[in-house]
Amino acid sequence: MSLLTKNGLSLKTQVYGLIVAISFISFFIRIITDVDTTRNYLQTQMASHAQDTATSLGLSISPYLEEDSIMIAQTMATAIFDSGYYNHIKFTDAQSNIVFELANPKRVESVPDWFIAMCKLNAPTMQSEINNGWLMAGVLEVTSHTGQSYLTLWQHTKRSLYGSFLLLMASLAIAFLILRAVFKPLKAVEDQAKLVTRKRFTLNNEIPVARELRTVTKAINNMVINLQSTFDSLTKQTQALTEEVYIDQLTGFGNRKSFENHFNSVVGSISEDTPITAMMLTLPSLANINQTVSYQDGDEHVLDAAATLKTLVTDLSNTRVFRLNGSTFIILAPYDTLFLNKARLELTDAFGQKENSLHINGFSNLALIQVNNGSSMGDVLSSLDTGCTIGEGTNVNKIDKDTLLSVNQWRALIKSIINSGEVSFSVQPVKRANSNDKQCYFEVFAHFTHEGEKVNNGHLFAMAEKLNLTEELDKKIIRNFVNVKEQHPDDIFALNISKASLYSTDFIQWLTLYAQTKAVLKNNLLFELHEISLLYNVHVASLHIDAIKEIGINVCIEHFGTSLTSFRYLQGLDVEYVKIDGSYIQDLITNTQSQFFIQTVNNICHGFGIKVITCLIEKPETLKILENLGCDGLQGNLIMPPSKIIKLNDESENKKFTFCSDAIKFCN
Incomplete structure (x- = not known):
């Protein structure tokens, strides 16, 4: 139900559901009406048949009402009664004495009891006065038998049900084919809109016949063309600036x-x-x-x-x-x-x-x-x-x-940390621009301790990458951080994920399964990915980012701009934030080129619906410039330096954590 509330119900599903509902309602109403009409007809037919029989039989037996010939009259009545259409025939004389009486309690076995109970038929009793000369000899009563009428009604109901059902299926099939043709261009418009929200701009070349859909399709195509043109223009400007100011032309390294x-x-x-x-x-x-x-x-x-x-x-x-x-x-x-x-x-x-x-x-x-x-x-x-x-x-x-530690020593150390090492965390808030204490999120920094001594993260992850163990380190960080996240579900946190984990299908599968058991990971969580790691294989990275987003985890590209390459790779990446590298911030007050670079990044990213964050802010003047340039988030020691997450107790099943007082004001 929550997924339905989140994503909404598609128009196609609503129309199909409405048509199916109306069709089945019409189907049942048709069956009920048909059965009721037939039942009334059979009820009237039984009454008419009984009256006709009473009249004709009375005329037939009237010459044989004398005492010596009454058996002939009874024989004639029995011959008609044995046809099975009558439940009761009774003849009474003028003094109301029963002269003869015939009864048939037999019912039709081929009609279900539930049908008889639902479609009740009343057996009509009709009378005819019989005269002997000028005197009234008696009254003949004929009561119809409902068995044959029930059988006729049951057989008619089955034929009507089968015929109506076949007509229903044929109508639904035709409606499905018509609606599929109508909704095909609408599906193309929907797919195009979804791709736009995921920063992927494609043109829809299938222009619908329907006027309304044609207008929407052309409007989205024009928007895509304009966005693409703006993106290409800004990208070329930024790339030209980067190549001119920051790149060595021969080697491609920074200058x-x-x-x-x-x-x-x-x-x-x-x-x-x-x-x-x-x-x-x-x-x-x-x-x-x-x-x-x-x-x-x-x-x-x-x-x-x-x-x-x-x-x-x-x-x-x-x-x-x-x-x-x-x-x-x-x-x-x-x-x-x-x-x-x-x-x-x-x-x-x-x-x-x-x-x-x-x-x-x-x-x-x-x-x-x-x-x-x-x-x-x-x-x-x-x-x-x-x-x-x-x-x-x-x-x-x-x-x-x-x-120098040997490779085997490093492997043993890293595996020991993965199995039994302690992990502590510190956080630094990313403040929303033009606000006092509203957070975009908290960036989380992990610290490993082995046998009571701190381990240098840079050395640890460098060797873990060589030994293909960074995935396990990332998993350990996530498992340990869940304890903190469960106590602060409303706050948004960002964890750094290594290159190996980003490109590992096994890690994505593990994360998907683990998020099923720890639902807190599906909300208010970001992964920060280094730009250099992302550029290793943008296509695969894009697919895995989509998988991460499916879980409910957003993505931020950190150290944005360190690659000194074109920003064109942003097109098609479904990311929430980019964090501009701190190297563009330090001389921002006096460097107009850095200001132009940040302004252009804002224009490009905001056109894609991506928020821009800047870090390493140390001066109030720098903060003001960045807010004026339109940055969405701000991070640095000026706002608040990293602070440790304090563990209040060490109970394995009931760990409690809190933030320092300066960080608490940024909590939601």
Whole structure:
């Protein structure tokens, strides 16, 4: 019933239901009327037949009423009575004495008792006075037998029922064919409207014959054309701006401006749990190749190095690569230097194998540095440049190698966390624009503890992705968070879902089944998906997003804009929110290009019915600009920093949680 209330009843179903209801009502009324008419006819026929028989039999027996010939009269009456049409024949003399009487209590066995009870027939009794000469000799009474009439009525009812039913089925079949032809274009209009609500703009080429449907179809087609045109125009503008300002034309990586924005967006949030490591790669032989061979060969040299770096980034989630200038690349990774030692070893080996006679100064120089909270970009780049120049950090000593965990050790650690590790949560509200404490939702951050020690989420999920264990980590987060969600069913929460889970059919099936047992997951829940993960295979991601939406879970694309690619992939994705990457927020006050970018994202997304969220808001001036640009949701330490969800008790079946006082004001 709730699904019917939510989705409504289709016009097709209503019309079919109405026609079927009217047809069956007409069918039963026709049967009832026909049976009643036949019953009245048979009732009248029995009375007429009895009267005719009484009159004719009276005339026939009138000459034989003397005492010596009365047996002849009785024999004549018996001959008529034996036909079975009469229930009772009685002759009484003038003194009311019964001269003879015949009775037939026999009933028709082939007629059901329930039919006899429903269609009651009354046996009529008709009289005829018999005269002997000029004197009245007596009265002859004839009562009809209802058995034959019941049999006739029963047989007629069956014939009428069969005929009416066949006529009903034929009428319904014809009506179905006619309505199907009428509703076919309406179904096409409905499908087109559904696709529009899911951000998929398609034209309906089947123009209906019906004038009303033709008008609606043309109107929707025009709307789709206009939306598509607006989307294409805005997408081209944004893509042109992105390519001009933020993308290195040769490699497709972010350029120096993109690096500056990203660095400024993360340097203030560095902590022990969220470290950042910067890695610089220089190509010292690039100038020699350009001068002695050709600039085209120099570009090939750069692209070769870029391809190797791209492979590295694939294995390290949320890692960004930038090209600062002709021969310098820089990598920002959300891991500490110890964790990146293996990646540094792999890069050193890979570039060492590529070295040849053209590389008179070596193929590459590599330096690594841990970025501290609040570090200036100039100091970080200076340290990295020094490291590349003097070769510091390019060799990995024995201590580094000994401190690296093996793959088997990581596998054992992750499985132990999945089986018995503790999960705690913190939340940060996403505030609705132009409101004081109205939430769009709470973003949820999970924290793992193993044997009493916190585990770095970045390291944990990076290794889990290599070992194909991220799905199990996501399942553990969801199972543990259900306890919190059940106590706050009216508040909207957003959980981050990994790339592996997004593309896993098994995970989608598990989630669907688990939501059947935990109905609280079907309401007021979002999944945040990283844009880079989404772009891995947009078609498959779209199908799985549809499956997630079917459960009742909405979707948000986070770090929107980090891919530096066209926004065209948004068309066809049924998402509720996009969250613009923080790199576009930090210099928003002075950077008109970032303002234009955010304004364009708002125009594109609002045209699709997608809400836009911005994060990492630290200044009141930034907040005001974003609200003026039309953003729907705002998130950052200015509004409220992440706060822990407090566990009030540890009872396994009755866990209770609450928020800190600052977060409670955002609760619904």
